[in-house]
Amino acid sequence: MQPIDFKTKVIDSFKNSPINELGLVREFFGNKKNGFYVDIGANDPAHESQTFHLDNMGWDGLLVEPHPRYQFLLKEKRTGKIIPYACSNPENQNKTLELIDNHLHSTLELDWFESRNKDSKAKTINVICKTLDSILKENEVQPGFEFISIDIEGHEMEMLKGFNISKWRPQLILMEDHVLSHQKHNHMVAGGYKLIMRTGLNSWYVPKSSGFRLTLSAKFSFFRKFWLGIIGRKIKYSI
Template identity: 25%
Template sequence: MKKRLKLTIRTARALLQAFAFRLTAALGRRGPSRSCQIPELRTILQSCLGNVKRGVFVEVGAYDGEKFSNTSWLADNGWRGIYVEPSPEFAGLCRRRHCLNNVEVVNSAAGESEGEAVLMQMGSLSTMSASTFDAYQHIPWAKNQMDSRLEQKTTRVQTLDSILGAHSCPSGFDVLVVDVEGFEESVFRSFDLKRWRPRLMIVELCDVHEELNVTAELADSARRVRSRILAAGYQEVYRDHINTIFAVPECAGLQPINASRRSAA
């Protein structure tokens, strides 16, 4: 009963956000959400993409479509979006949050191959990575969330290539976000960067994270993803303790952003 009430409250909040943020966008005041982890995101997008009014984004690991989202403000401002979220509960919240926007919500995980997998659902820390799950058990703030919210769910897995193809995503789309709590390498293994060539990518990589990089398997996986992206011709324009932004060299006005926050590659 308590869980059902909580979900009802979150659903109502998502619908209120849908209307409130669209109104804010209509007034020309909708920027990145307060919970967005990259304070400079608006500046970075304008520097790298120019003044794009109706772009296309894909966010893998959408959660509820608002909290910690890098793209909800783009959807509110008229961009077309594809949200990929493995949890049925969170995918439902995402649909309600964006019920007035030009977005599609895919209730599936993105991974290396088609099939099924176990999702360790625990709010915004939900993961399909065993290494991440193990690491969280040794981090106090993460373990508290695990202890109170952990549920195991079986989820469908599709390759990102197949998801984009099924939803008629154009090659060279504007922004790709991949935030899947340590499962990033599985997403990129089957993702054809040469074919899709998103202009800007925001990827959660933990190889410089002060707590998560103590796990060698996680840190090595993140380094391999970073190397794969750089080998595909992308340039790193921003890095903090958990997020890295990569851009194609031909992006408008491409310049390193806030270089003081970037660590050595």
């Protein structure tokens, strides 16, 4: 049995190396040449990008990035449409908030920044916030689009409050999650999605109706890594 077989939709390897991540994303979509992505927290055009390789295959998409520095770089090197906003909850719609300027790890969450940068002083820039629902509607994105990547350094739950998953139903959601709680996971499950595997810090969610299943070995790994391992992760990030 293959560790991951997207054709038969059988997952035998829950925890996977991030080195293989981009190739697995392409394999998930059968190496198709025309798809649509939404990249939340697009950041650098190529470095650690989840969608640069899809641009190169001929895909189209939205690059949601509030930081002016990265907007400039994205306009130079990417083909997707630049969306110059931060994604947040409905209460923050059209509000100007302070983004902590931390290069590749810029965030709207001060607590998140301070927990990982105990000896650094936060530098901020003002950014405008919109919900993902409003962004998708304004850009006439069709429900059921292929791929969304979410990497916004601790602000994911606030963003998810402004994203009607049941309406938009992307085929694959890749979301960074350090799994210090199960809040994001529980939200995704409540929205009709199933976690099928992890690549590094990223969780792979697909609609429950998609037919993917985990083998007994993968289920055991899921339980051990995702549930039992939470205590160790909390200790690690508190040091």
